[in-house]
Amino acid sequence: MSSHRKDLQYMSIVKNILNNDEFLKIKKIEHHGISRYDHSLKVSYYSYKIAKALHLDYEQTAVGGLLHDFFLSPEDRSQKDRLKSVFTHPKQAVNMAKSHFELTKKEEDMIRSHMFPINLSVPKYAESWIVSMVDKCVATNEFAVKFRFRLKYAYNLFLLFAISVIKF
Numbered sequence: 421m422s423s424h425r426k427d428l429q430y431m432s433i434v435k436n437i438l439n440n441d442e443f444l445k446i447k448k449i450e451h452h453g454i455s456r457y458d459h460s461l462k463v464s465y466y467s468y469k470i471a472k473a474l475h476l477d478y479e480q481t482a483v484g485g486l487l488h489d490f491f492l493s494p495e496d497r498s499q500k501d502r503l504k505s506v507f508t509h510p511k512q513a514v515n516m517a518k519s520h521f522e523l524t525k526k527e528e529d530m531i532r533s534h535m536f537p538i539n540l541s542v543p544k545y546a547e548s549w550i551v552s553m554v555d556k557c558v559a560t561n562e563f564a565v566k567f568r569f570r571l572k573y574a575y576n577l578f579l580l581f582a583i584s585v586i587k588f
């Protein structure tokens with residue numbers, strides 16, 4: 421995704437976050453088959469565009485969307501830890517975001533409630549609903565791409581196996 425770079429207004433809102441050393445660490449973390457940084461950027465930019473079209477607070481939406489998954493996790497997490505993280509990471513992200521940036525109540529709410537209804541923190545603002553819904557759409561798309569890739573990989577393996585069986 422590069423269209424956000426050409427959007428100077430968007431870039432001026434988020435540049436301090438994108439240049440933050442701690443935030444840059446999520447570039448190295450895998451998330452739905454891409455990096456957590458790229459996922460966060462997509463959620464932030466699409467949410468910002470929707471908020472702007474609806475005459476809502478697009479600046480806070482851009483920030484809340486960008487920080488919604490701002491948490492660090494080890495690469496070798498067990499399946500159990502990954503599952504647990506589905507429920508716990510919004511709170512982790514709020515704590516991380518608050519320790520590196522000054523958050524408004526609305527931005528904090530966007531991060532805390534983005535996993536609703538999986539966790540029970542109900543979004544309190546229209547902007548929080550936007551981030552939560554955009555996150556679900558973006559994540560669904562990312563999982564679909566990741567899953568298709570796996571299917572293709574499995575199909576290629578099957579073909580290789582079938583060819584080797586036919587040869588013998």
Ligand SMILES: [Fe+2]
Pocket residue numbers: 488489509510534535
């Ligand atoms: Fe999340």
Ligand SMILES: [Fe+2]
Pocket residue numbers: 459463488489555559
């Ligand atoms: Fe997310």
